[in-house]
Amino acid sequence: MTISFEGRVAIVTGGGNGLGREHCLQLAQRGAKVVVNDLGGSLDGSGASASAAESVAEEIRAAGGEAIANGADITDLEQVEAMVAEAKAKWGRVDILVNNAGILRDKTFAKMTMDDFKKVVDVHLFGTTNCCKAVWETMREQSYGRILVTSSSSGIYGNFGQSNYGAAKAAMIGLMNVLHYEGAKYDIRVNALAPTAATRMLEDLIDSEKVKELMSPASVSPGVLYLVSEEAPSRVILGAGAGSFAVSRIYESPGVFLGSDATVDDVAANWEAIADPAGQVALANGGEQTGKFVEMAATALGIDLKQEQAA
Numbered sequence: 001m002t003i004s005f006e007g008r009v010a011i012v013t014g015g016g017n018g019l020g021r022e023h024c025l026q027l028a029q030r031g032a033k034v035v036v037n038d039l040g041g042s043l044d045g046s047g048a049s050a051s052a053a054e055s056v057a058e059e060i061r062a063a064g065g066e067a068i069a070n071g072a073d074i075t076d077l078e079q080v081e082a083m084v085a086e087a088k089a090k091w092g093r094v095d096i097l098v099n100n101a102g103i104l105r106d107k108t109f110a111k112m113t114m115d116d117f118k119k120v121v122d123v124h125l126f127g128t129t130n131c132c133k134a135v136w137e138t139m140r141e142q143s144y145g146r147i148l149v150t151s152s153s154s155g156i157y158g159n160f161g162q163s164n165y166g167a168a169k170a171a172m173i174g175l176m177n178v179l180h181y182e183g184a185k186y187d188i189r190v191n192a193l194a195p196t197a198a199t200r201m202l203e204d205l206i207d208s209e210k211v212k213e214l215m216s217p218a219s220v221s222p223g224v225l226y227l228v229s230e231e232a233p234s235r236v237i238l239g240a241g242a243g244s245f246a247v248s249r250i251y252e253s254p255g256v257f258l259g260s261d262a263t264v265d266d267v268a269a270n271w272e273a274i275a276d277p278a279g280q281v282a283l284a285n286g287g288e289q290t291g292k293f294v295e296m297a298a299t300a301l302g303i304d305l306k307q308e309q310a311a
Contacts, residue, residue: 001231003030003225003226003229003231004030004031005027005030005031005032005096005225005229006030006031006032007031008031008032008033008095008096009032009033009034009035009087009091009092009093009094009095009096010024010027010032010033010034010035010094010095010096010097010098010228011034011035011037011083011084011087011094011096011097011098011131011135012024012027012034012035012036012037012098012100013037013038013074013098013099013100013101013127013131014037014038014100014101014102015034015035015036015037015038015053015056015098015100016036016038016040016051016052016053016055016056017038017052018197018217019100019195019197019217019220019221020036020038020098020100020101021056021217022217022218022220022221023098023100023221023224023225024036024056024060024067025056025059025060025221026218026221026222026224026225027096027098027225027228028060028063028065028066028067029063029065030225031065032065032096033065033066033067033090033091034057034060034065034066034067034068035067035068035070035083035086035087036053036054036056036057036060036067036068036069036070037053037070037071037072037074037083037101038052038053038056038069038070038071038101039071039072039073039074039101040052040053040071050069050071053069053070053071054069056069057069066091068086068087068090070083070086074101074123074127074128074130074131075122075123075126075127075130076130077130077133077134080130080131080133080134081134083134084134084135084138088138093138093142094135094138094139094145095139095142095144095145095146096145096146096147096148096228097131097132097135097145097146097147097148098148098224098228099127099128099131099132099147099148099149099150100148100150101123101127102123102124102150102165103119103120103123103124104120104162104165105119105120105164105165106161106162106165107161108160108161109163112163112164116164117163117164117167119164120164120165120168121164121167121168121171123168124165124168124169124171124172125168125171125172125175128149128150128172128175129175132147132149132175132179135147136183136188139183139186139188140183140186140188142186143186143187144186144187144188145183145186145187145188145189146188146189146227146228146229146232147179147183147188147189147190147191147228148190148191148192148193148224148227148228149172149175149176149190149191149192149193150169150172150192150193150194150195151169151170151172151173151176151192151193151194151237152165152166152169152194152195153194153196153239154166154169155167155168155169155170155171155172155173155194156169156170156173156194156237156248169194172192173192173237173250176190176191176192176235176237177235177285180234180235181285183234184234189232189233189234190234190235191227191228191232191233191234191235191236191237191238192236192237192238193220193223193224193227193237193238193240194237194238194239194240194248195220195223195239195240195241196215196220196239196240196241196242197215197216197217197219197220197241214242214243215241215242219240219241219242219243220240220241223238223240223245224240237249249282250282250283251277251280251281251282252280252281252282252283252289252292253274253275253276253277253278253279253280254276254278254279254280255274255292255293255296256270256273256274257296257297257299257300258270259300260297
């Protein structure tokens with residue numbers, strides 16, 4: 001199978017450096033027309049410069065591709081809407097949105113200011129949401145869209161000193177889950193990436209040049225391209241780094257019925273069984289959990305739910 005993006009228009013936020021730059025280049029190499037969005041700020045979100053985005057767009061054009069640079073601040077919905085309008089005015093559509101832009105303001109929770117917490121959440125969560133909102137109606141009208149949100153192991157599993165970043169990145173999973181359902185009838189597929197690469201965000205944590213070589217941004221982007229291709233799945237969390245790829249899932253144990261009059265002592269006494277992972281499953285949606293608990297209660301109490309519903 002050869003994946004092609006001929007005729008597709010992609011917007012990549014944070015496309016001026018690191019992972020975003022590589023996403024842009026690889027999309028363009030496969031035929032996509034690319035909007036390289038980058039505010040051009042520092043790692044903590046301060047400052048702005050158009051040079052990074054323009055450099056990547058020029059690199060694409062020099063290789064024979066089509067690209068435009070855009071400096072929209074993704075936390076400003078009006079700027080994001082103008083970016084989408086620019087893409088549509090030039091190429092007539094928007095097929096792909098790769099939400100890659102992000103900042104870091106790491107500190108332990110005890111030392112973190114609420115301004116630093118809010119700023120990181122604003123960029124990662126509200127910035128991503130602004131971009132999704134700005135392309136959503138276009139993708140619905142086209143009956144086609146591919147959206148990637150960028151999560152992180154910090155949000156899925158946790159990392160010391162990243163309560164703001166981890167909270168924002170965990171929120172990406174919830175956003176993906178819901179947009180997956182709301183976009184399904186319009187062939188809008190929504191996935192999440194949890195990448196690790198030798199970028200500005202990790203440069204102070206990686207000493208070995210060999211490790212940096214293994215963790216190149218280029219080794220992550222093939223997973224991105226698959227998740228925004230015509231053949232893409234939907235509602236997948238893809239971990240990617242150093243040329244390896246894995247899928248993360250959230251599981252729920254079978255659980256134990258303790259009765260509506262259960263006490264905290266009952267929960268404590270049955271904790272081992274409640275937490276037993278044997279037979280755990282990944283639920284399809286929130287309603288499945290409700291249905292499971294009601295079914296467990298009805299079975300334990302001898303209630304025939306079908307008979308009850310028919311009455």
